Amino acid sequence: MSDDPAYVPPRVWQPPQGTGGRFGKINRPVAGPTHEHELPVGRHPLQLYSLATPNGQKATIMLEELLALGHAGAEYDAWLIRIDEGQQFGSGFVDANPNSKIPALVDRSGTTPLRVFESGAILLHLAEKFGALLPRDLPGRTEALNWLFWQMGSAPYLGGGFGHFYAYAPAKIEYAIDRFAMEAKRQLDVLDRRLAERPFLAGDEYSIADIAVWPWYGGLVLGRLYDAAEFLAVADYRHVRRWAGEIDARSAVTRGRMVNCVNGDKAGQLHERHEAGDFDTGTQDKLS
Numbered sequence: 001m002s003d004d005p006a007y008v009p010p011r012v013w014q015p016p017q018g019t020g021g022r023f024g025k026i027n028r029p030v031a032g033p034t035h036e037h038e039l040p041v042g043r044h045p046l047q048l049y050s051l052a053t054p055n056g057q058k059a060t061i062m063l064e065e066l067l068a069l070g071h072a073g074a075e076y077d078a079w080l081i082r083i084d085e086g087q088q089f090g091s092g093f094v095d096a097n098p099n100s101k102i103p104a105l106v107d108r109s110g111t112t113p114l115r116v117f118e119s120g121a122i123l124l125h126l127a128e129k130f131g132a133l134l135p136r137d138l139p140g141r142t143e144a145l146n147w148l149f150w151q152m153g154s155a156p157y158l159g160g161g162f163g164h165f166y167a168y169a170p171a172k173i174e175y176a177i178d179r180f181a182m183e184a185k186r187q188l189d190v191l192d193r194r195l196a197e198r199p200f201l202a203g204d205e206y207s208i209a210d211i212a213v214w215p216w217y218g219g220l221v222l223g224r225l226y227d228a229a230e231f232l233a234v235a236d237y238r239h240v241r242r243w244a245g246e247i248d249a250r251s252a253v254t255r256g257r258m259v260n261c262v263n264g265d266k267a268g269q270l271h272e273r274h275e276a277g278d279f280d281t282g283t284q285d286k287l288s
């Protein structure tokens with residue numbers, strides 16, 4: 001990568017040896033597998049292959065919420081995919097998600113395994129499968145889906161834009177940080193105005209819209225993302241903070257955040273989850 005402000009793009013871009021930065025080593029300009037690796041399969045119908053990033057947390061929070069609601073069919077095996085080691089490029093993972101990004105779900109409850117990729121599709125698949133966490137009335141369902149798809153389109157500006165240039169890029173580029181801080185704050189204001197009028201994003205009910213948005217924007221106002229709470233003055237978004245605090249207090253959310261987590265407090269790291277008891281016996285503080 002050139003730091004030269006007078007960089008002139010060549011006529012045809014050529015991939016650099018490494019772009020530097022936190023994820024520079026794993027970036028490639030092509031899709032497809034880099035190596036053969038079959039995914040493990042556990043005993044439950046739902047097999048999740050993931051990591052506890054905000055996108056990964058959406059799936060595990062949803063599954064834990066479904067179990068807490070009494071949907072025993074939502075029992076799942078959660079397998080760890082270490083994206084910094086390139087495990088998302090193994091052949092089995094690519095079969096489950098040709099886009100090589102966590103989370104990926106394989107629903108084996110039918111006659112043929114069904115792959116579900118993109119966290120928003122996973123949330124919608126599970127909500128429809130269990131008839132839960134998605135309002136049944138048309139206006140409520142539509143509003144939930146509005147916010148679900150808003151999140152899928154907006155969060156890349158927060159993560160791939162703001163977070164990348166503020167926290168991960170090898171150089172601090174004022175133009176890029178300004179551009180994406182502007183957008184991150186605008187998005188927080190969109191949420192703040194909505195949450196000033198209704199308790200949850202779809203209205204009065206907690207739904208997959210909140211589960212999709214919370215790991216990103218809730219994490220941001222709770223000071224857990226990019227060490228950027230002060231920089232973005234998140235204290236200003238008081239309705240988002242109220243909503244974020246309420247969701248943070250849910251026990252299913254606490255459990256969902258632990259699954260496939262590989263950093264922070266060892267008591268909060270459950271690398272793999274195969275049954276409910278794993279939360280008591282399988283965290284890293286108990287194993288090490």
Ligand SMILES: N[C@@H](CCC(=O)N[C@@H](CS)C(=O)NCC(=O)O)C(=O)O
Pocket residue numbers: 026053054055056083088100101102103117118119120
């Ligand atoms: N739109 C996708 C985004 C998933 C995504 O970006 N996952 C990241 C981790 S948060 C990933 O797997 N990155 C690995 C890579 O880019 O190689 C979703 O919501 O499922």
